[in-house]
Amino acid sequence: MTSRMRPFQRSLPMQLMLAREAVMQRFRPHLNANGLTDQQWRIIRALNEVDALDMAALGRACCLHTASLSRSLPNLEADGLISRKANKQDQRRVSLSLTAKGRRLFETVAPKSEEIYAQLAQEIGLERLEQVYDLLDEVIGILENPQPRAKSAAAARSRDVVRRGKAK
Structure with missing residues (x-):
């Protein structure tokens, strides 16, 4: 017996991955031109906002499993960036921080990254982009802290979205 599911391309994880890839297509050439991978840039960005983080906190901040993080760090360290x-x-605990060279690299890469964000805002529309951020924040908050919810307009909208996904 085969269970009926929404089409693969309409699964939430797949939609989020496709959206991420569409966005990263804009950033990757710039990152690569500066010798950085997506993961390395996330590490540099996260460390730029703090004095130091331990491995577990850095992994959480960058959404990287510690094994992936462990593979990225040696190159960043060898390059004198962290x-x-x-x-x-x-x-047993290790504290990681950006070096002065790492902070200079951040200052070099950040302006072009902000230009790319501005271009995205222009293409998507600033209001719509803000709505995307707000909706993603809301979804993350709900899924990280599940609580029984009373029937509400938001719950009804959620049911409608699920029904539309199954109907396609």
Whole structure:
């Protein structure tokens, strides 16, 4: 017996991946021109906003499994972009931070990245882009903190979206 499912291209994970790839197509040439992968740029961006993070916190911030993070860090360290320091209280924990060279690279890459964001806002529409951010924030918040919800207009809209996905 085969269960009936929505078409593969209408699955939420697939739609989110397709949207991510469409966005990253805009950023990748710029990142590659600066010798960076998507993952390396996420690490640099996350570390630029703090003094230091341990591996687990950096992995969470960048949505990278620690194994993937461990593969990216040696190149960044060899290039002099990040530094590792053992935690004084717990030698098993490692603190990661951007070096001065890493911060300079961030300052070099960031302006063009902001130009790409501005172009996306122009193409998508600033209001629509803000709606996308707001909806994604809402979805993330709901899924990270599931709570029984009373029947509401939002729940009814959710049911309508699910029905539309099955009907296609």
